[in-house]
Amino acid sequence: MSFHLTQILTGHGYFAKFLCRIGKRINTTCDFCGEDLDDVYHTLKDCPAWDPQRIRLKKELGLSRDFTLNDVVESIVNSLECRRAFSKFAEEVLREKEEEERHRERATTTSSPSIGNDETD
Numbered sequence: 001m002s003f004h005l006t007q008i009l010t011g012h013g014y015f016a017k018f019l020c021r022i023g024k025r026i027n028t029t030c031d032f033c034g035e036d037l038d039d040v041y042h043t044l045k046d047c048p049a050w051d052p053q054r055i056r057l058k059k060e061l062g063l064s065r066d067f068t069l070n071d072v073v074e075s076i077v078n079s080l081e082c083r084r085a086f087s088k089f090a091e092e093v094l095r096e097k098e099e100e101e102r103h104r105e106r107a108t109t110t111s112s113p114s115i116g117n118d119e120t121d
Contacts, residue, residue, distance in 0.1 A: 004094035005087050009073075011040040014097035024105075031100050043093060044069065050093050060085035 007013025016038035019025040030038035032049035043050065045067070058067065061075040061082050076083040 002087055002091060004090040007094055008040055008044065008090045013040075014094055014101050015039050015043060019101070031104065032097075041069070043097070044072070053089050053092055057085060057089040 001009075004013070007015075012018055016025055016028045016030060018039070020028045028037050028039070029035070030042060030047055030049075032038075033047050035042055035047065038047070045054070057063070058065075061067075061072065063071055063075070072086060076086045
């Protein structure tokens with residue numbers, strides 16, 4: 001099981017809700033669509049940023065429009081092909097979320113004033 005697949009299945013990954021809970025973010029807002037709560041369910045089912053990947057995933061797994069995480073788990077447990085398709089979805093989406101989070105952290109770090117750099121000394 002891949003790192004990114006584990007993140008989706010546990011909710012412990014590059015989701016603003018989780019990052020806020022562990023003190024790495026100050027809010028739970030989705031960086032990709034502005035929704036108030038970015039969690040695994042938002043990423044998997046609702047965020048418009050991932051529509052192309054989600055449409056492909058639903059087709060490959062044979063999921064209904066209103067699928068649940070349990071539907072996904074059932075599909076990937078019962079089929080190696082479905083497991084590969086879901087793993088591909090997880091890798092693509094979480095890799096991009098990870099990169100965006102790193103970019104956000106760099107921007108926050110570079111815009112924060114340095115301690116001890118007071119030019120009036």
